[in-house]
Amino acid sequence: MTLSAQSIKEIEIKGKLLDKETNQPIEYATVLVADNTTLKPIKGTTTDINGNFSLVTTATNFYIEVSFIGYKKSIFNKPSKTDALIDLKTIYLEPDLESLSEVTIIAEKSTTEFKLDKRIFNVGSDLASSGASALEVLNNVPSVNVDIEGKISLRGSQGVQILINGKPSVLASGDGNNALGTITAEMIEKIEVITNPSAKYDAEGTSGILNIILKKDQKKGLNGSVSLNIGSPDTQSFGLSINRRTENLNIFSQIGLGKRTFPNDYETINQDISNNTILKNDGYSEMHEKFYNFLLGSDFFLNKNNVITLSVNYAFEKEDTPGTNNYSRFDGNDDVTDQWARTELTLADNPKWQYELQYKKDFEDHKDHDLLFSAMGSSFSKDSKSDFIDTVALGMNQEDSEEKNLTDFGRVEYTFKLDYTRPFSEKYTLETGAQYVIQDVFNDYEVQDLINGDWVSDPNLTNVFDYKQNVIGLYGTTSYEGDTWGLKLGFRLEQTDLKTLLEITDEKTSQNYSNLFPSVHASYKISEALSLQTGYSKRIQRPGLRDLNPFSIIRDNFNISRGNPNLQPEFTDSYELTSIMKLGEVSLNFGAYYRYTTDVIEEIFTYTNNISTRMPMNVGTNNTTGLELNSKYSPAKWATVTADANFNFFNRKGSFQGNSFDFKGELWSSKINSKFKLPAGIDFEVTGNYRSPFQAVLEKRGEEIYADAGIRKKVFKGKAIINLSVQDVFASRRFISSTTQPNFFLSRTSARGRFITLGLSYGFGKGEAMEFSGQRRRF
Template sequence: MPLFSKYTFTFLLFSIACNFSFSQNTIEVSGTLIEAETKQAVPYATVVFFDKTSKAIIKGITSDDDGSFSTTINNPNFYIEISFMGFATKSITTYSVTNNKVTLGTITLAPDNQALDEVTVRAEVSKTVFKLDKRVFNVGKDISSTGVSALEVLNNVPSVNVNIEGEISLRGSSGVQILINGKPSVLADASSNALGTITADMIESIEVITNPSAKYEASGTAGILNIILKKEDKKGWNGSISANTGIPDNHSIGLSLNRRTEKFNLFAQLGAGYRSLPRDSESMNTDLTNNEVIYSKGKDYRDETFFNLTLGADYHINELNVLTLSGNFAYEIEDQPSATTFSHFDASDNLISKWIRDEVTDATNPKWQYELNYKKQFENNEDHTLLFSALGSFFGKDQSSQFNSTTLSGTEVNDDQQTETNFQQADYTFKLDYTNPITEEYSIEAGAQYLINDVGNDYEVRDKDDNSNVYTVNEALTNNFEYDQKVLGVYFTGAFERDKWGLKAGLRVENTNLVTLLTNTNENNTQDYTNFFPSVHSSYKVGENFSLQAGYSKRIFRPRLWDLNPFFNVRNNFNVRVGNPNLQPEFTDSYELTSIYKIGKAALSSSVYYKYTTEVIERVSTSLDNVTTTTPENIGTNGTVGFETNGKYNPTKWLTLTGDFNFNYFNRVGTFETKSFDFSGSQWSSKLGSKIGLPADIDLELTGSYQSGYETVQGDVTGFAFLDLGIRKKIIKGKVMVNLGVRDLFESRIQESYVYQDTFEAYNYGKRGRFFTLGVSYGFGKGEAMTYSGGRRR
């Protein structure tokens, strides 16, 4: 166990720190805010403490997602004012102090009659809340999110883009780390498409962390997206049942249940359905040496039957200790029929051969995860906590494919093939986090994480012999790839925060041990390295409506399994993507300055940022015999300077506008195989959303997005724009909701890429098309109507 022993002293020091606590003669004040009419929680309300004598502000905080708030205060002579847009301001001047505690219990906020209608509209809209080192995008019941997966929800988050293939980028950069409830998860593994099993109704909020502190795992050069899942906390029984249908086929049913008592919180979600995801594709490979062209055009489907079950329980041992055990199981049955027509032309544009390549693919994908959490709160402050978590997850794929070719004209083509894939991925994460707010101004955080990734991909390709009609193994394309990665990290941060300004600094140390092995050919690659990742964040409140944030962090992007795995599907054997087992990690230094301000009815945020990345991973294409092979390679450095602004504007009580704009200029310097890849360019993206409140409790929502084209190391990618539309009707005071959504209304979400080289050119085109969804949901008990859609969205 050399990896553990290397950090034994760190764990000992950390254990000592966990037993340290600081107490002083302070008063702890707590309460929970709810709406007077609906009894629902009021999150992010402003709670301000004033000195009774001087009327000066002592302290200000905001309520949490569940409406609760808690803080400590040194001045016993205070009164409280609670305010939130759409509600009358509430003053609390009388209270009792018992054992240095003021327990206010449940506090009801009455609606402000002049603003009630406006609040009703706004409460449904997703909104962003700013914190010291992150932005929290609280997912509302946006109509366009009805019946869709986490990938589509992410595409509505400011700064985030999801392309037609499901690749996630943050401010135009890939290398984003996806977390679930602050931890790595098989559900966040983009390579397995598992994000599709998380649906819009399951998501509470998404934290956008463009410049993470040392507390977070250093992986992900572009930043971190942390998906926070809902966990109902209303006492008694509550839940929701929903049904969805759509064109193309998108049918599902879902059930959410929650039972809350003083000691236990039991939660469950069950879903099942069927969907078909068509995709149109085209490609053209041009050999500039002999001027021959291979053109292909086809359509493929991903037909899925899926089942999803989540069970969990919180056990409140006492007021200070909570134990949570949860598990998720999902099972998918895939059928992927496709048909692609190929045409081969000579230099004079004469047809040499034309044929159809059909694919029949069947796969089963079991996946599960289980998680144990223990949280201890200390008596002096509820934010003084010790949290231990252990997570295990598994994803498997048992897939077989049959490829048959039928010649339509010209030279006979016989390239029938069979493939078999047996993929298994097991991940284990162990975390220990300690937080101690030593005083109202000073706090520390310390922790450790150990991550294990164990993957095996057994892939076999068989070619059909033209004479004997017997399939034989193609040894050149067959192998078993094993991937074993272990990452141990420890961190410490310290923070100082006052009403006007705050400072947070930290250091994270990570050791990475990676071993890859091609068992059939005995090719192995071992990497072992230790890195330091400092971070600094600061904020300053200039005035009531204007604040500044600044930050620096160092990040790493470790090549993913599919970046390293040298064997890929042969669906189109003229356009092949393969991994590179010798790929090295990227390192990025990230600097950022952000302003947050309000102008009238508009709330805006703007950022200027700079990122410098070494060992940049780029996809490089080569061509031989009209076959284009694309492989990731480490190519030089990249410096990016950018500007981003986003905000929300409410010109009237029935209209809400949201917008996001991001522009960046980059400078690439690099060489690969004696060829220079030095160039510079720019790219930008924008989103504009509107929500319109119509009579009869009907809402209309429109969301438009644009992603500009940009230059790559060998060519360019074109831009595209698309529009989503949603209409919702509420019935029985919101207990029943009917939703109609249209994704990509004009079928304009098209991605095209070009490669221009001295000896060849390549063109690729992809389009998903228009999707219609119709959903009906009913909330019972103390729950509200929610929507459910299982499966994945790619």
């Protein structure tokens, strides 16, 4: 035995693997020693971060194979004269574009993935949102609805917290329906839908969190993609994404620029029931917008376990919005007593900045053992001027007049986060961390009237509003994930300090409160085809600037919306149970949920002299019970149908100024999406959306029904993509609202029409063509 062991000869095989085109190391490539006769593997290894490899074998009749996904294989026969060392020196692998294209198609992610405390929607498979905005992408996500005014709801509730890459972001803030205005669809990799967030997440958002994950390519070498789009209404845009990765450095960037037009037809009716007078307004506006978006960032790989990321994002929107409101006043006999036109021209500049420093440390003992620190600063400004001219056509009680609205708005926010994840085994994990968010906002608003040739400020509609809010959060979670069941427990402690000030009138408010937010999540695997998940979390919805600021831009003097500086936050206890089933070619997910909300924020209407004023108030409690169904069926390899349906029943109890607002109501919504793989490599998709009418405290909302469609053709082996998308195919989408009270009736309707976009994108280097073009539209 001793003599036999000494006769066995060990051979070391080593070398270095590089990309033939970029001369960059290829990490995790496979190096295999196989038997020359049977072709069966004998021994193997993978390359390290520098492309180096080394292995030892005692085989005598073998060959060496070097391979990596997307590259052509290299095969080396055993040298005729074998020493103790076979040094293959530097091996250059040549990219195999055809193979890479095939692998990309096979490895395409499913539309929706389910995790213990969230669902993940992979945007790349969504054709109907091609050439669209982040709002349209969200509107195609299960459980999410974006109405025609750009308001986002989750399972029928608008208490949604929007995060970008897991953190609050200036990119998700804006003026009214301009939120998410600078994020285009091609920038988005995936969206996480978190209906019952664990304590790790910010407690903001009573109905849950939508976390938008932006793309950041890290392929080796120089890679990128470029897109060009044209559309109707008048739209042109250009997008460019570039990534450069070396051994110790990754540079990523995105550029978007263009112009777009957003038309809006609307009608309002104000009726005074006591004297049966009616004020009607038929209006039209058209916002013309030029936009720029520039992102630049870099990952510095100090070593394989430590990475520093720096990034800066600048976005700018320039708005030009002309509009006309045609007013008619009717008396009790339906005779016209007054008519006049109110024309508007609003000019606005909206610059946005965001910059971030992030440090991540990976520990050697476990792949998920890491420490993450980030510091982010952002700012959003709005400098706008609106000129209004009232021209009288009929009536003796009005004269021609002119008015100016001036707004100087600024928001600065700083976010500091520290997260630590420590697995103690493959099944047990501890997470802990802290977050500190600082918000400093001001809004300088002035209304001027032209009186005797001079512009005179209206003291009743002019003030400077300051808003300062600091939130400190600490959290801890512990989890167990076994083969059959899993459990995650957590808590979060947040302390809020809020101060507001109306400078001219010296009106101050102050709120300071601390809250504990627990969370529990559990899962149980009954069989390979059936699993159950359940969860509980406590959430908060803090009033924002628009909710608190008593002065807002007044475009319609007869329909005014203003904030309430004394508004308190909402608190919600949220429970849910979900089943995940796989039945052959059908996947079915059925869930039930319950939410109990206190200090519910609702808009309360008052009415005087044909003028309606709406203001948010804390009105009682709300119980919501809901059912949700998500399903996917593939009847053939070339066809897939997914359906999303949500029904909830709510019971509202509350009172305001001696008036009861108790009522019950229901809301249901559904989406049906069909995807087809047609001949000649063409993909087609159509999505139908429906939301039922529903009753709020005072306002009744009408139904919404519309369809989106998209078609895509990949050319040049997937390096280029041609997209054609149509939003609201039948121009059927409407915003409808009505309020009926004993002494008045209010009605609002609006429509935006059909949007068509044709886009072309091309990927270079190892980059793939953008799944979306760079245009986006606002609802």
